[in-house]
Amino acid sequence: MKQKTDVPQGTLALMVLRTLDVLGPQHGYGIARRIEQISGDLLAVNQGTLYPVLLRLEQEGAVASDWGASENNRRARFYRLTQAGRKQLQAETRNWEQTTALVTRFFEVKAEDLQ
Amino acid sequence: MKYLRRFLARLTNFITGRQSDQRLREEMEEHITLQTAENLRAGMSAVEARRQAILRFGGVGTIREEYHAEQGLPFFENLIQDLRFALRMLAKSPAFAAIAILTMALGIGATTAIFSLVNATLLHPLRYPHPEELVRIEDDLPGAGVTDAGISIPEWKDLQRSGIFQYVGLQIFGSVNLTGAGQPSRVQYEGVSPGYFAMLGVKPELGHTFDPQDQTPGFTLEVVIADGLWKRGFGSDPHIVGRSLRGDNDLYRVIGVMPPGFHDPGRTVGERNTELWAATGFSGDPAPPPNRSLRVPLETVGRLKPGLTVAAAQSQLDALVASLRKQFPDDYPADSKWTVRLVPLKENVVGNVRQPLILLLGAVALVLLIGCVNVANLLLARASARSREMAVRQALGAARKRLVRQLLTESLLLSLLGGVAGLVILFCMKGFLLRLIPESMPRLNDLSINWTVMVFALAASIAAGVIFGLAPAKQAGRLNLANTLRVEGRGSKGSTEQTRTRRVLVVTEFALSLVLMVAAGLLLRSFWDLYKAPLGFNPQHVMSVQLWLPSPNDPKTDIYGTAAQEAVFARELLRRSRLLPGVQEAALGSEPSIPLHHDRNRSALIVEGRQTQSKQTPLVERSQVAPEYFHLLEIPLLRGRLFNDRDDENAPLVAVINQAMAETYWRGEDPLGKRLKLGRGRAGVGQRASKTWIMIVGVVADARTESLANASVPQIYLSLYQETPKELAIFLRGDLNASAIPEEVRAMVQSVDPELPVYGAQTLDDAVSASLEQRRFSMDIVGAFAVTALLLAALGIYGVISYIVSERTRDIGIRLALGAQRGKIMAMVLRQGLGLAMAGAALGLVGSVIVSHLMAGLLYGVSPTDLLTFVGVTLVLTAVALAACYVPARRAMRVDPLVALRYE
Numbered sequence A: 001m002k003q004k005t006d007v008p009q010g011t012l013a014l015m016v017l018r019t020l021d022v023l024g025p026q027h028g029y030g031i032a033r034r035i036e037q038i039s040g041d042l043l044a045v046n047q048g049t050l051y052p053v054l055l056r057l058e059q060e061g062a063v064a065s066d067w068g069a070s071e072n073n074r075r076a077r078f079y080r081l082t083q084a085g086r087k088q089l090q091a092e093t094r095n096w097e098q099t100t101a102l103v104t105r106f107f108e109v110k111a112e113d114l115q
Numbered sequence B: 001m002k003y004l005r006r007f008l009a010r011l012t013n014f015i016t017g018r019q020s021d022q023r024l025r026e027e028m029e030e031h032i033t034l035q036t037a038e039n040l041r042a043g044m045s046a047v048e049a050r051r052q053a054i055l056r057f058g059g060v061g062t063i064r065e066e067y068h069a070e071q072g073l074p075f076f077e078n079l080i081q082d083l084r085f086a087l088r089m090l091a092k093s094p095a096f097a098a099i100a101i102l103t104m105a106l107g108i109g110a111t112t113a114i115f116s117l118v119n120a121t122l123l124h125p126l127r128y129p130h131p132e133e134l135v136r137i138e139d140d141l142p143g144a145g146v147t148d149a150g151i152s153i154p155e156w157k158d159l160q161r162s163g164i165f166q167y168v169g170l171q172i173f174g175s176v177n178l179t180g181a182g183q184p185s186r187v188q189y190e191g192v193s194p195g196y197f198a199m200l201g202v203k204p205e206l207g208h209t210f211d212p213q214d215q216t217p218g219f220t221l222e223v224v225i226a227d228g229l230w231k232r233g234f235g236s237d238p239h240i241v242g243r244s245l246r247g248d249n250d251l252y253r254v255i256g257v258m259p260p261g262f263h264d265p266g267r268t269v270g271e272r273n274t275e276l277w278a279a280t281g282f283s284g285d286p287a288p289p290p291n292r293s294l295r296v297p298l299e300t301v302g303r304l305k306p307g308l309t310v311a312a313a314q315s316q317l318d319a320l321v322a323s324l325r326k327q328f329p330d331d332y333p334a335d336s337k338w339t340v341r342l343v344p345l346k347e348n349v350v351g352n353v354r355q356p357l358i359l360l361l362g363a364v365a366l367v368l369l370i371g372c373v374n375v376a377n378l379l380l381a382r383a384s385a386r387s388r389e390m391a392v393r394q395a396l397g398a399a400r401k402r403l404v405r406q407l408l409t410e411s412l413l414l415s416l417l418g419g420v421a422g423l424v425i426l427f428c429m430k431g432f433l434l435r436l437i438p439e440s441m442p443r444l445n446d447l448s449i450n451w452t453v454m455v456f457a458l459a460a461s462i463a464a465g466v467i468f469g470l471a472p473a474k475q476a477g478r479l480n481l482a483n484t485l486r487v488e489g490r491g492s493k494g495s496t497e498q499t500r501t502r503r504v505l506v507v508t509e510f511a512l513s514l515v516l517m518v519a520a521g522l523l524l525r526s527f528w529d530l531y532k533a534p535l536g537f538n539p540q541h542v543m544s545v546q547l548w549l550p551s552p553n554d555p556k557t558d559i560y561g562t563a564a565q566e567a568v569f570a571r572e573l574l575r576r577s578r579l580l581p582g583v584q585e586a587a588l589g590s591e592p593s594i595p596l597h598h599d600r601n602r603s604a605l606i607v608e609g610r611q612t613q614s615k616q617t618p619l620v621e622r623s624q625v626a627p628e629y630f631h632l633l634e635i636p637l638l639r640g641r642l643f644n645d646r647d648d649e650n651a652p653l654v655a656v657i658n659q660a661m662a663e664t665y666w667r668g669e670d671p672l673g674k675r676l677k678l679g680r681g682r683a684g685v686g687q688r689a690s691k692t693w694i695m696i697v698g699v700v701a702d703a704r705t706e707s708l709a710n711a712s713v714p715q716i717y718l719s720l721y722q723e724t725p726k727e728l729a730i731f732l733r734g735d736l737n738a739s740a741i742p743e744e745v746r747a748m749v750q751s752v753d754p755e756l757p758v759y760g761a762q763t764l765d766d767a768v769s770a771s772l773e774q775r776r777f778s779m780d781i782v783g784a785f786a787v788t789a790l791l792l793a794a795l796g797i798y799g800v801i802s803y804i805v806s807e808r809t810r811d812i813g814i815r816l817a818l819g820a821q822r823g824k825i826m827a828m829v830l831r832q833g834l835g836l837a838m839a840g841a842a843l844g845l846v847g848s849v850i851v852s853h854l855m856a857g858l859l860y861g862v863s864p865t866d867l868l869t870f871v872g873v874t875l876v877l878t879a880v881a882l883a884a885c886y887v888p889a890r891r892a893m894r895v896d897p898l899v900a901l902r903y904e
Helices: A011-021 A027-036 A049-060 A084-108 B002-016 B022-041 B046-057 B059-069 B074-091 B094-123 B152-161 B196-200 B227-234 B310-327 B347-396 B400-436 B451-477 B481-490 B496-532 B561-579 B629-633 B657-663 B743-754 B764-770 B775-809 B809-817 B822-854 B869-895 B897-903
Strands: A063-069 A075-081 B134-139 B165-178 B187-194 B219-225 B246-247 B252-255 B276-280 B301-305 B339-344 B543-547 B583-591 B602-607 B619-625 B637-640 B656-658 B676-680 B696-700 B713-719 B727-734 B758-763
Touching: A011 A027, A011 A063, A011 A075, A011 A084, A027 A049, A027 A075, A027 B022, A049 A063, A049 A084, A049 B002, A049 B022, A049 B046, A049 B059, A075 B022, A075 B339, B002 B059, B002 B165, B022 B046, B022 B059, B074 B094, B074 B400, B094 B400, B094 B451, B094 B775, B134 B347, B134 B629, B152 B165, B152 B301, B152 B310, B165 B196, B165 B543, B187 B543, B187 B758, B196 B301, B219 B227, B219 B897, B246 B869, B310 B339, B339 B347, B347 B400, B347 B451, B347 B496, B347 B775, B400 B451, B496 B775, B496 B822, B496 B869, B543 B743, B543 B764, B561 B583, B561 B727, B561 B743, B583 B629, B602 B657, B629 B727, B656 B657, B657 B696, B657 B713, B727 B743, B743 B758, B758 B764, B764 B775, B775 B809, B775 B822, B775 B869, B809 B822, B809 B897, B822 B869
Parallel strands: B187 B276, B219 B252, B619 B713, B656 B696
Antiparallel strands: A063 A075, B134 B301, B134 B339, B165 B187, B165 B246, B165 B301, B219 B276, B246 B252, B543 B727, B543 B758, B583 B619, B583 B727, B602 B619, B602 B676, B637 B696, B656 B713, B676 B696
16 A cells, blocks of 8 residues: 655645646645646655645645536636745745755765865 | 634634535536546547546545645644544453552652652742852861851951842841740741841732841840741731740840742751741840950851843852951961852752652652553553554554554553543552651651642653653554464464563563662662661660740840759759659750750860960850769779769859860870860850869760761760750659650659640650651652562563563474473473563662662762672562462473364
């Protein structure tokens, strides 16, 4: 059984926030598809694991949700980024960039650089 | 911030119970519909499209669980669920629940009771602000072999100026005749330096305390009184401030009333119950003129500068002492090696009860532990009955972690219920328990079940629950599913592992009980030795009654000022005492002459012709007695003569010493005819003795009049008619009515002088047993704990052996069927029990040796490795173990082979 831990904890939340930031309000299915598309199906996420993450983000106040009509006019729950969510995304993006930059530097380093 | 929001959202859901699936289900439905639609577009068949959509969505069960966990607070939800289940389980087996809860209630109740005592005495003995800054200052003269030698007034001023202390207070304890408030009464009084209350940092409930800047050399004629005296003597008069009272015939003005619960930091009960404080500069009448080499028997207490540790203060003080010794070489001869020592006031107050209290706490903790082991045993027995339930639940998919958690919840519930029951018992028995505690325990009055104690009880309950819950929980975690289910199907019970755990528990129990019993045994032997120790005097049919002659600040108004004046009074008192009903003999003495009276009255000793110690001299216990004293107490004369009626104020001063003093100061010499001088005692007593030589005329045998535990305290007796004391004791021997004597003596004394208070009537038998009080208290309690432990251990071994027997019924049946003798079967079972008891005893003996050495300071006349105690206790323990095993052993012997085999 594939566990959602295949995606590091917190990364999925970041992806959700980023998706909402780029695409504006989306329903759950939309978010899941977007993440799959962007990751090139590399991330084998059980789509359903998205929903506990969405609930958590909502309880934290990073996203808000409302019922709305989907493209084929069905009732669906739409999620959108809140002000707090935007701030959180910015902060986490910065964090992420710093971390990757740091790790990258370690990968690039060669023995002679340390002489 | 976001964590808080998340938590609040979850909490709201948890409290309102909003746990609806509705939203998730709708979203799921929507999600799958959309995915199916897309799959259809990709060209799948309708059925396949939906199947693929559902597959991609993932495990609905897991997702739903995660969603739920996110929605509420799973920890608490599980807890509530577990608690409900645990309550149902307990209700289903009420006998088990009752036994377990009762065991825990007793264990936790007793532990909490002892802890509340420790909390009030050891942990919070001082109820003053910043108690850690308060220190007792003691002067030692190691060269002269004297500790706590008193302080001289110039030294006190040096300490004040040293910059080490915020303030240094002096105290002198005594009694005062209080008149002007109902019956003349004797009140515990204390002379203090003016800044004393400001130093302690306690404000009065009425009026004010002394002005710290006061420079009066003698008494200020202002007094502060205790709340108790205010209520008792003045009917809680709200206008008490400004009223006058007479203390030893001097007129004092009341300026303040201390709040209820205020206690003076003293060493003895009497000192702590001081009710009247007067301020003095200790430099004018009646104190002697200040002189650097004149040590006065005062207590010194100081408050360190804020932030200064005792160690740092001590090193600054050492430097000060060194420079003073250099500056005044005549007053501080090198051979006396004068030093000043700081002792935290807390240590000083609780010093002598620390060891017994820690012993009690240790003992009660052992009882609690044994109780835990017993409950663990019970739980294990139950766990074997429930192993099938556990196995089934695991087979149905319950996580082991969850099962362990549930079992721990059950144990914690048991122990918490036990803890609550224990506290309830404690509250109900509070009055009874308080009466058990010896009066000499410091801070008795503040004993209460407060928050600290409650938190302790809670912590003890949780700890106990975890301890006894661990074994069964661990076992449930290790359950072998297939085996259990299969074995259970056959109807057999338990596992070898379980039996092993239970054996280990029983061995532990026996080891712990043995430690407790050895401790109790050693205390009992000490107590018995002390009880049986030859006293050296005969307390039977003797009573002592005290009175206090006033000692006004102005010597001219003192009607008992000279020895001649007082001698007349004393002789009259003796004459009338002999006329009291039942009295055959009467004698008089000073207060310190009362056997086992905890009152120090040490005087500096100067022996003629010995210059070695110069001005810094050793101290001896000194008391004054009338000629009849030795005969009345049956203390035999060894050499020379006793006092007689001609040893009065006109005759040369004479003294009688005890054997111990003769050996200490005149080893190998004849002390008779030797001459000495004594320094002034407290309250100006002993004027003549410090001026003229005193000749030793007799040596009496040692008697344990100072301390039951120490037979050879050097003592010197002076003639009462030559050195008249202010604190008098009347001794009566005969066929006395102990309840009538106090009133008869009061009437008799007040017929001579109606202003005199009479108090402290006691039989000497009571005095002797009172001085054993603390030891008796420790012994009784440790003894009770040991018996409890033994009973619990017996129950434990009974349970295990019964269990083993029932488990082996079939085995025994086969043996019997094959012709084994019944006696052998019984012996086999008993051997098993004995083996457990022996293993426990062996472990316990090792523990006992450690514990008994730790408590060596509490023992008297018995070695910490007393063979008799160790062997005796081991035998008792073995006997109890055998008795407890006898019942199941008999059951084993009577197994009917037919029934046993058919049953299987």
